[in-house]
Amino acid sequence: MFLTRFRVNTARPGSRRLLASPQAMHAAVMSAFPTLLPTAAPPQDAPRVLWRLDHTARAEVMLYVVSPDRPDLTHLVEQAGWPAAAAADPAEPGWQSRPYGPFLDRLAPGTRWAFRLTANPVHHIRRKDGEPTKRTAHITPLHQMGWLLQRQEQGGFRVLEKPEDRRLLPSGTTHSKQPHHGDRYELAVRDKRALAFDKSRSASPPAARKPHVSLVAVTFDGRLEVTDAELLRRALIQGIGKAKAYGCGLLTLASPDANW
Structure with missing residues (x-):
């Protein structure tokens, strides 16, 4: 399991489209997992992909994702992040993912x-x-x-x-x-x-x-x-x-x- 945080660049047109539509945001989140089929529902008791938007300030929105697999949010960085900053520092791709298991075990x-x-x-x-x-x-x-x-x-x-x-x-x-x-x-x-x-x-x-x-x-x-x-x-x-x-x-x- 992984817990991921992504800061949304609210000044970008792509961000405004995603923030206005839960359906569009859901599709963008699910696209971060290449092995998941879009129409495949997880078994009833299995971990699933969950997401939430936190409006921490007037112009600051954080996207949180909990998922069985580590996500690749490159497409979200390009649509709704800071792609130039991410490209300048390969160690910081524009989001942070951490293993969730150690916390759950505590x-x-x-x-x-x-x-x-x-x-x-x-x-x-x-x-x-x-x-x-x-x-x-x-x-x-x-x-x-x-x-x-x-x-x-x-x-x-x-x-x-x-x-x-x-x-x-x-x-x-x-x-x-x-x-x-x-x-x-x-x-x-x-x-x-x-x-x-x-x-x-x-x-x-x-x-x-x-x-x-x-x-x-x-x-x-x-x-x-x-x-x-x-x-x-x-x-x-x-x-x-x-x-x-x-x-x-x-x-x-x-x-x-x-x-x-």
Whole structure:
């Protein structure tokens, strides 16, 4: 397994095209692996290629990729990086890849980490009796947090709770005495994005196309404690939730005092 970081040159036209289309970015990421067939889906329990865009500043965007094989991002450097700088220094091709296995092997129950996850929080609802259920996005930060908290056990981690003296409300509750996730946990939701795009590659004019994919993506920042190292390793290499092809599902860890 490898963890790769690529800084996007937001001033280039190719970057703007990739950043505007999760489908285009997915295709560019998958093109970094010459042995992978574009249409081949990995087995259910196998590691897969995951990616995420972090908007760390107004004009700074980082692409993170977790993959079974080491990627070759030469084409991304040419489209959305700094090709002249990369050519001038062969030791720095324009991205950084590191083996991920040694870090995964160090995970142990009881250790604490800062984490970041971009995900597609959804649930299934039925509007009328007898109708089939429909996948629907969680819209509010409170429900989005609840979606992640429901996945703690199966993900092998526990989101840390705030100390009492840092909570705005007693015991992290609302006035109705119901759990208030936003005040109780070391967890924040930011960068909510509603995405809609045409999944097909139709030659029809843009005005005639309809979005075939629509989803809501949000980024979670927080602190967690490892409860089951094997389950957490699985979450780190297989992703969490839906829409993994469109930049969702990649969970990364950092030192507990990291300032994302």
